[in-house]
Amino acid sequence: MISVHNVSFRYPSAKNNTINEITFNVKQGEIFGFLGPSGAGKSTMQKILTGVLRDYSGTVRVFGDEVKNRTGGYYEKIGVDFEFPNFYNKFTAIENLKYFASLYSSKTADPMTLMEKVGLHNDAHKKVGSFSKGMKMRLGFVRCLLHNPQLIFLDEPTSGLDPANARILKNIITEQKKMGKTIILTTHNMHDAEELCDQVAFIVDGRIKAMNTPQKLRNADSNTRVHFRIAVNGEEAERDCLISELGKSSDFQLALRDGTLKSIHSEEQSLEDVFIRLTGRCLQ
Amino acid sequence: MRLFSALLNDVHFQIKYGFYFLYTFFSAIYIAVLLVCPQEYKKTVAAIIILSDPAMLGSFFIGGIWLLEKGEGLHRYWVISPLRTLEYILSKSVSLALISTIAANLIVAASLKHDVNYAMLTFSTFVGSMVFTIIGLIVATYAQSVNQYMILVSPLEIIITTPPILAAFGIWYPALDVFPGMALWHLINYSIGKTNHIEAWLFPVLLLWFSAALLLSYRRIPPAMQTEGGNKV
Numbered sequence: 001m002i003s004v005h006n007v008s009f010r011y012p013s014a015k016n017n018t019i020n021e022i023t024f025n026v027k028q029g030e031i032f033g034f035l036g037p038s039g040a041g042k043s044t045m046q047k048i049l050t051g052v053l054r055d056y057s058g059t060v061r062v063f064g065d066e067v068k069n070r071t072g073g074y075y076e077k078i079g080v081d082f083e084f085p086n087f088y089n090k091f092t093a094i095e096n097l098k099y100f101a102s103l104y105s106s107k108t109a110d111p112m113t114l115m116e117k118v119g120l121h122n123d124a125h126k127k128v129g130s131f132s133k134g135m136k137m138r139l140g141f142v143r144c145l146l147h148n149p150q151l152i153f154l155d156e157p158t159s160g161l162d163p164a165n166a167r168i169l170k171n172i173i174t175e176q177k178k179m180g181k182t183i184i185l186t187t188h189n190m191h192d193a194e195e196l197c198d199q200v201a202f203i204v205d206g207r208i209k210a211m212n213t214p215q216k217l218r219n220a221d222s223n224t225r226v227h228f229r230i231a232v233n234g235e236e237a238e239r240d241c242l243i244s245e246l247g248k249s250s251d252f253q254l255a256l257r258d259g260t261l262k263s264i265h266s267e268e269q270s271l272e273d274v275f276i277r278l279t280g281r282c283l284q
Numbered sequence: 285m286r287l288f289s290a291l292l293n294d295v296h297f298q299i300k301y302g303f304y305f306l307y308t309f310f311s312a313i314y315i316a317v318l319l320v321c322p323q324e325y326k327k328t329v330a331a332i333i334i335l336s337d338p339a340m341l342g343s344f345f346i347g348g349i350w351l352l353e354k355g356e357g358l359h360r361y362w363v364i365s366p367l368r369t370l371e372y373i374l375s376k377s378v379s380l381a382l383i384s385t386i387a388a389n390l391i392v393a394a395s396l397k398h399d400v401n402y403a404m405l406t407f408s409t410f411v412g413s414m415v416f417t418i419i420g421l422i423v424a425t426y427a428q429s430v431n432q433y434m435i436l437v438s439p440l441e442i443i444i445t446t447p448p449i450l451a452a453f454g455i456w457y458p459a460l461d462v463f464p465g466m467a468l469w470h471l472i473n474y475s476i477g478k479t480n481h482i483e484a485w486l487f488p489v490l491l492l493w494f495s496a497a498l499l500l501s502y503r504r505i506p507p508a509m510q511t512e513g514g515n516k517v
Contacts, residue, residue: 086357
């Protein structure tokens, strides 16, 4: 679906490249996440993929065609959800969606049905200017699905949402994946990336520092620590060791044999831990 | 179909933001002024009103529209939507030209009544308004605020309107007829019966200005929309 090879890009007003020799592939039906701190080049990469920035070096092929040669028809096939919502504030939600839907030549979904899915159906006739950030985010998400795009770009889709609404959106994203849609998720929310993505790329200073499935990235470091509590002379004591040395731990073996093991948990790395270890940077 | 949708949306936008109310209000004032105006000056005053307001008001409004859409972040959406640059420019200029033409025809119908060539008036006001609106759109892309836009567009408007105003007082040089303001001035005068002769080459002059403005805006709009987000492209 997407094939990016050795892509670099520099804004005319900048001294250095914002994107440096980036290479990756995304298969159809995959959710691919760009994880990185602000200013890392995630949005620029998305602008290259959406055909907005075309003065790049290297090759970017989407749907089999070079993106810099894209025609207007390209935008019939992609949907973009922005981090910062953009609507006519004096128009109602339904007026906005009906207008945006009218720009597509293909048959579009019923805006009310989609709004109902994200809990906005009761606000359909309210002006968007009166919406909260979270409501606008949900409306933007609905807009990017209106024309049933094959490729969806989501930029921080759960930003500003409460946990319940974030869950609804994540469920819809999973549904879209099941329908065979390819999704590019740009985020610095490691929980979203870990839950949703088949593959994530850590991007820092315009370069991909690591790329793999979230599971493999987390398991790459085998030095996971295990913490366990045991009863010693009637009192609880905490012990820990590396997971690879658990079998050799005399305290652990003794507690197992005597039935004095009270609790045990492994301190697995989160994606954020892996990111910090590999890049030396924080995600925020 | 997409152009038609964009056009309907722009008309809807202009109604919502009170543009139609403003045009109606000013048209009523102009009609009142023309009704009390002495007969010998009526056509001259009508020509000045049509040139300076219905035909040129679009160039002021388009700055507000561009900056409002920019403020609402819509330019970021337009660049990834199927709406083409040409459709964007045409829907904006045609929608404003439409309201200008209706206002010009209403003013003339209510105050002059006789010797009016409505087809010619419609053509002149419509094309003239499109030219000035598109010029205003190009200028708006360089402005960061309404105040800055007014500072940038006002000198341009003065340059465009000064020759026709001078012509109304008898100061006229034939070479100035190649400018859009003068070409429009002659066409308006002919359409309201102030003169009974029109140079045929004034039509292509206005259409050439329209083509040139369209071409310039077609090149200017896409990079201007992409500058949002902090990086110049």
